[in-house]
Amino acid sequence: MSAQDTKNLLVELVCEELPPKALKKLGEAFSATLVASLHGAGLVGANAVVKSFASPRRLGVHVEGVAAKAADRALQQKLMPAAVAFDKEGNASPALLKKLASLGFGPEAVPSLKRQPDGKAESLFVDQVVPGATLAEGLQKAIDETLAKLPIPKVMSYQLADGWSDVKFVRPAHRLVALHGADVVPVGALGLSADRVTQGHRFEAKSATITIRDADSHAAQLRDEGSVIAGFAERRAEIVRQLAEAAAKQGLAPIQDDALLDEVCGLVERPNVLTCQFEQDFLAVPQECLILTMKANQKYFPLLDAAGRLTNKFLVVSNIRPEDASAVIQGNERVVRPRLADAKFFFDQDRRKSLAERVPGLDKVVYHGKLGSQGARVTRVREIARAIAAELGDTGLVDQADMAARLAKADLVTDMVGEFPELQGIMGGYYARHDGLGDIVADAIEDHYKPRFAGDALPRNRAGLVVALADKLETLVGLFGIGQVPTGDKDPFALRRHALGVIRMLVEAALPLDLDTLLALAVPAFGELITDPRAAVSTFVVERLAGSLREQGYSAHEVDAVLALGVQRLADIPRRLEAVRAFAALPEAAALAAANKRIANILKKSTDPVEAKADPALFAEDAERALWQDVGTVRRSADVLFEAGDYTSSLKALAALRTPVDKFFDDVMVNAEDPKVRANRLGLLATLHGVMNRVADLSRLSA
Incomplete structure (x- = not known):
């Protein structure tokens, strides 16, 4: 189009006041869907400049470069x-003539029809020119x-002006x-016909309507x-500036609260920020x-001092x-004031x-x-927490x-928590300090x-880590144990x-605890209430771990190589x-990974069980003698490094095996006719396989 x-x-x-929490999504969906439909009709280019209003x-929505009529299409x-x-x-058969007539063609079109292969037979095709849609047609669609x-949170039903017809939409629409x-x-839409008349601010527009x-x-x-800033982004930026x-x-x-900003932006058309204050006495109440109460109930922005402490001043975004x-x-x-007085009353009463x-x-x-009361749950969490602390070997803990x-x-x-459930844990910490329980227990309760959520801090002390672990394990084991397993997008228990x-x-606090041990500690707390879900929970946790590691930038091959070993110490x-990544950068890595995969396949095909041991007296070839000697040398150094936790150096030590491994496969027939020789060579490969795969399953790095 020119x-x-x-x-x-x-x-x-133009509607009555739209739900503020949904406004941003509604605006984005309105412009995106409408422009996509216009593009599909050929009325606007893929790179058109679009500006959304909400x-x-x-x-x-304002769209640049929209055609009055789309081009005709062949x-x-x-x-x-x-x-x-x-x-x-x-x-021509009657069926053909009838089909042509339905498309607007007469019998004279038969000679111009095209025969083309269509699978195993030939079919007939006709060339058409489809007229492009007019803007009125395309825009209506x-x-x-x-x-x-539109992602409408809750639909309303309302009557039109005729008093008979009703329409369903998020809010009544007027223009x-x-x-x-x-x-x-x-x-037209929602019983309205389009024109050029809109409405401005309810109270501050210069006239009731604007042409x-x-x-x-x-x-x-x-x-x-x-007196309206129509663009959501512009209005939000103005609120932030003010x-x-x-x-x-x-x-x-x-x-700083992005969700509050978005909600307030959905409440005002002409933002005007004002500074207010409340009595200093209220600051004796926990600032949370x-x-x-200011954010959730009033949509105010509390003001903090340089140390992050709440002050008695707050900001209001007026319309x-x-x-x-x-x-x-x-x-x-x-x-x-009454809201803050309620918070003070709750705080005083609770103490x-x-x-x-x-x-x-x-x-x-x-x-x-199926799992009882919160009291029963607390009993289970206590039992699990004591078991975890004992596993860590700290009686005081x-x-x-x-x-x-x-x-x-x-x-x-x-x-307080009955009024504000979001404060659970936080208030427990305050009340624990008031009860004189000390910071360790108070912090653990709070944490x-x-x-x-993603990016949230971990508990501050070991007691908090233990109780948090126990609490989450109780939830996982209990709900899996009664069959409440997440499916698809549904995960009601998070x-x-x-x-x-x-x-x-386990990872960031480097706790010396194995996953299978933790699950074994948690299951007995439930007695006969559940069916043992350890295998399912372990798989579930490892799947979440794999996804998390990929999000952190590790490749699927790297993650698979490490998790394939069933590592239970997640902190490792x-x-x-990092060791696998460093190993993969070595020039010998590709050949060793391929050899490892070949060894795994050879061992898998063996009909008899293979032990990871060999008898040097049965070696017949120099290549197998050399490999056995080099495997022993590398194993000694790699094992020392592995036990010291230096996984990178342990893997790098394997580089010395590339040449003897290549030589072995060039010169030695593993499946020798003599069953003793064959078993001995398989034992050598099993030994090599064990040496190579202590840190990770290197065969997973082979493409």
Whole structure:
């Protein structure tokens, strides 16, 4: 399409206030789906410049270079097999004539039909020119597809103006704008017909409606006449700028929260950041409580000092800009005060009862229908935590972990956590300190849910690591043990996250614990409640580990080579991977990996069991004698390095075997006729195979 045939296109749907948490996704989906449909119809190029709009009351898109009509397309249409198309005399059959008529062709088209091979037989084809869609046709189809595919969180049903018809959409829609340059495109949606009239800010627009001159003037007219920043990204950037500016005036910093920013951006069309404050007395309440109530309930941005401590000042993103903002500021300060007072009341009330006194209350809190109450769960977590601490060989740790595990869930029956479930663990830490339990136990209680998400910190001390491990293992073993296994995208108990948490703690904290040992410690805590799920849980954890390692940049070959050995000490795996990567860079690596694969295949084909030993007296060839001697030399040095944990040097020591291995396969027939000689040579290869595969299965590196 030539430049003179195209104009810029604007499509906008004006609605009642859209759900703020969903607005960003709705805006992105609206523009992406609509433009993709226009591209499929040939009305716009693949590289067209697209600008998406999404504000509380509108979804829209501006697309550059949209054609008024798509180019005609040549299309070859298959008709039917040639054997069916003609009778014995070679005349067109009634079936052929009927098919041609359905496509708009008469009998005169028969001579121009093409015969082409189609599988085993010939078929007839006709060349057609399909007229390109007009913009009105293509845009109507695009709008219909877009509205049908929008990721609407919850659909509303509402009546149209006629009082009879009803429509289903995320919110009632009031206007549809569709402009190709300055021309209205005759399309409709949700009972609306497109025109050029839109609406601005509810309170601050210069007039009730705005007549858009052309597609390119839309954003500027909305801003100047309607007091609306229509673009989500532009509005968000303006909020960020104003937050930083207002905070800097106080010498403070606003809390960083992308989800809150997106939600607030979905609430305002003309952001105006104002600084407010509350009474200093409220700062005696844990800052996590105050921050959460301000963010979750009021959508405010708390301000922090240079040390990251909460101050009594906060920022509000208002949707109006009065000349005197004092009433807006005072209103927000008045609204937040009862919320903070509630948090203070909960905190004061909760501290009247110790965590230990709350533990019996967990027997009344249901955990799972098949696994009992939270109280029963705590008993299992304690048993597992004590067993893990004992496995680590620290008697003091056993007592610390047991106390932390006993009290870790007690804050679930406090008023604060009842109001703010997100604070579970955090409040337990505060109440433990108030009870005089000391930092080790308090930190362990607070941290036992960690790591809660990718990139989250690990528990700060060993007691916390032990209780966190016990808690996650109890969840994994218990739920797998009753058949609650994740399937596809469904993982209601976040078992994948729990598995990744176990992996991270074992690896990053370098805990000297084997996975199979941990699972063996966890299963007895359930008694007869479950069927032993150790094999399934182990496989599940290793699969999560493999995926995590690939995401960290290790190749599939490297990961497979290490995990193929069934390594149970997960803390060793990063060093093994680095060793494999260093080995793979050696000039001898490819040949040794190929030889290792060949050896594995030879041993696999043996009908008799093969022991990793050989008798030098039965060697008949110099090459096998030399290999046996070199294997012994390399094994001694490689084993010393392996036991010292120097996996890289241990693997590199294998490079000395390349020449004797190549010589062996060139000069020696493994499957000798003499069964003793054959068994001896297989024993030599089994010994070599064991020496080569202590760090990783090197055959997995062979392409």
